[in-house]
Amino acid sequence: MSNDARFEDGAEKPLNLGALDAEDLTVISALAQDAVFPATEMLxxxxxxxxxLLLNRFRxxxxxRDQHGAERVQAVLVVExxxxxxxxGIDPKDGDTILSLLSVTFEPGPEEPGGYVLLTLAGDGGxxxxxxxxxxxxxxVTRPYRAPSGHVPGHEG
Structure with missing residues (x-):
């Protein structure tokens, strides 16, 4: 039986954050960086x-982390x-392909407050x-669990 982390460990709380402007979005983007999900978890x-998106987000x-190791948690990213x-670069029906989220950004459109939310994925997808x-x-939306890799995601270059 595995010993998954619990929210009670260290009195940590689940995230529940919103963004209404590009500055708020930078915080969410940083917290969602390196989240992974199958293409079938988009709706x-x-x-x-x-x-x-239902994501497996790195915490x-x-x-x-020094006490219990690297953790992930399932999270929902909702755009209204x-x-x-x-x-x-993605096939939304391919459940075998695991996608990795690199960033979430906002690009203003020609008519404010409209624009584009850009989800940049590893491997040139978006x-x-x-x-x-x-x-x-x-x-x-779930309790944290030990990251299957056991490692903190890294970025070269």
Whole structure:
């Protein structure tokens, strides 16, 4: 039986953050960096104007890593006010391919407050969400668990 980490360890709390501007989004992007997910865990509901991803997020904010090792947690990234979705370099029906999120950014459009939420993926993939206004949430939905690799993600160069 594995000994998964618990929220009670170190009195850590799950994340529940929102972003309404590009500055807020930089915090969420940093916390979601290196999250992994299968392409089948993306959902766009055009009638609700909502796009969501179920991520396995690395816990960058974890201060107890020296005691219990590297951890991940499942989190939901939800983007509201979405009017169109485009992707490059991914097959949304391929459940065997694991995607890795590098960053979440906002690019203003011709009519404020609208623009594009850009989800940059490793391997030159990406998702572009046209939005009427920036409104995004990142919320942890499970308890932390030991990262399968046992390591902190690294970036060369």
């Amino acid at each position: 766009w509901r055009p009638n609700d104007r909502r796009f969501a 960058w904010e974890d201060d107890g 006010n979405v009017t169109a979705v485009a992707s490059q 998702i572009r969400l046209a939005v009427e206004a920036l409104e995004l949430r990142l919320r942890d």
